[in-house]
């Protein structure tokens with residue numbers, strides 16, 4: 001489970017008035033945490049062993065920050081499917097950059113200042129053009145904790161009109177919560193809010209290429225923003241698109257479904273998801289996510305109709321999708337619980 005997910009879970013528990021259910025869920029979370037800690041340790045040992053085997057170098061040497069040119073002038077970095085830890089420096093989300101004739105726009109900055117700096121250094125190997133914009137696709141820590149690496153004269157931070165409020169409400173909480181998991185890797189992280197906000201859509205001109213930014217209604221989060229590079233047809237979808245990694249609903253299940261339908265109409269040819277493999281064909285990349293959200297919604301409506309409790313619905317809704325997604329057991333019940341609360345008041 002990602003750190004963001006664990007925090008979302010914890011917040012959910014704090015709000016849950018059903019004590020018995022809460023205890024059960026907390027037990028499950030604790031056992032998940034223990035299991036994930038073991039898995040993370042195992043992964044570290046294997047990673048270090050492989051690194052030494054193939055490179056013959058000391059494990060202290062940092063691996064190069066992989067920044068792939070996925071279309072001319074369009075770069076993307078794939079985050080790991082893992083927890084944000086001190087070892088991985090919060091590098092779990094996909095982030096990228098677009099280079100125009102005059103300037104560069106960065107799209108998300110990673111999960112720590114260290115990752116943000118590595119990203120900047122890798123980007124500087126590709127271009128020395130000035131970075132004019134840093135666009136944040138939403139407020140989650142794995143996408144914004146690297147912002148500080150890009151602060152400087154002439155750099156404008158851009159986000160959804162609700163992003164400043166989301167950062168003000170949750171920023172300090174995120175910082176405090178991630179200290180335990182990331183320890184020293186969190187040093188220097190500052191919450192940097194956008195000074196240019198987008199209420200519906202806007203265009204950024206990088207010289208010879210334009211980016212279309214679109215702000216969406218509450219879906220994955222309440223501050224989701226997409227970025228379309230019109231020249232290459234590459235869409236940066238942020239966490240409005242999950243591939244392989246089960247989608248996470250942190251704001252609205254119905255909103256997520258609605259936005260997914262609208263996203264499909266964007267005239268892109270390829271997409272960079274917020275989590276999962278880099279670059280997938282568009283709009284087919286949306287199919288699996290929509291199928292999951294539709295299944296979950298239909299199952300929840302049926303459960304509500306027959307008078308199921310939220311606890312029962314959380315155990316059953318969406319289960320037929322289980323084999324199709326990674327981290328399903330970590331997120332599905334949470335998604336179902338949130339969706340239940342949203343759907344039970346439907347007329």
Ligand SMILES: [Zn+2]
Pocket residue numbers: 004138140220221239
């Ligand atoms: Zn997110």
